[in-house]
Amino acid sequence: MPDDLINRDLDRVLAPIACANGLPNKHYTDPATIARENRAVLEHQWAALAVAADVPENGDAKPIEFLGQPLLLLRDDAGLVRVFFNICRHRGMILVDAPRKIQGAIRCPYHSWCYGKDGRLVATPHVGGPGQNQHEGIVRATLGLREVRSHIWRDVVFINLSGDAPDFEVVHEAALTRWAEFENWLHHGGENSRFTLM
Ligand code: FES
Incomplete structure (x- = not known):
């Protein structure tokens, strides 16, 4: 799907509630749309x-x-x-x-x-x-x-494939602040952090 059509559909989703539309089905299936989302969300940002x-x-x-x-x-x-x-x-x-x-x-x-x-x-x-x-x-x-x-937080390895995202701490400052109170009693990455499906 061409970029201008993607943008048109997104504008309609973001319109005031009285005249907004839902996201058309093709946004969930169109390879070009998925590729664009992958670039924006996973390649140019921090992804786990x-x-x-x-x-x-x-x-x-x-x-x-x-x-x-x-x-x-x-x-x-x-x-x-x-x-x-x-x-x-x-x-x-x-x-x-x-x-x-x-x-x-x-x-x-x-x-x-x-x-x-x-x-x-x-x-x-x-x-x-x-x-x-x-x-x-x-x-x-x-x-x-x-x-x-790459950046490790709570044992999760995040990567920024494009290399041009702002620092992890900058992008996720609000979430890191919110999680700060749990730092002393939530532990990730130890042997108790895993389970095996039987
Ligand atoms: S040594 Fe790796 S491709 Fe030749």
Whole structure:
């Protein structure tokens, strides 16, 4: 559905109650409308991706697809939970295809480029020819994994895929203020925060 028609329908929803219309059915089914909503709400704002408890130990990694983008949730060697694009900077191979613990570096399954858990490109085997692990055209410092802006609140990992949203604390100031009184007695992320469906 074209943007001008979407805007027209939204204007009618927001009109004074006496003349307002409900949202037409196609807003719930039209792929273009859903794509626009995804961009506005999930890509350019803070969206909940996972919980930090999904990667409880250093080195734990979990691939997650979000808005069609392959992402990698990872707890690094310092215990920091980070989110990277799960894409090798060489030829775009998916780096981690199933949840697992990373021992040492993240090794690309295609040509074995290796990345530290902090995203740095640390090894480029044979990139300059057999036995030559360096090449003047490959500047490792510029080819680390692309990190997604993230923020953890109450163990929930929020991401801002576009990278241009205001800070999480700014966007959600009212909610954070409201929740402040619960900070001392509500705990998230521990072993009692999960259950398993039988
Ligand atoms: S695609 Fe990853 S090393 Fe080549």
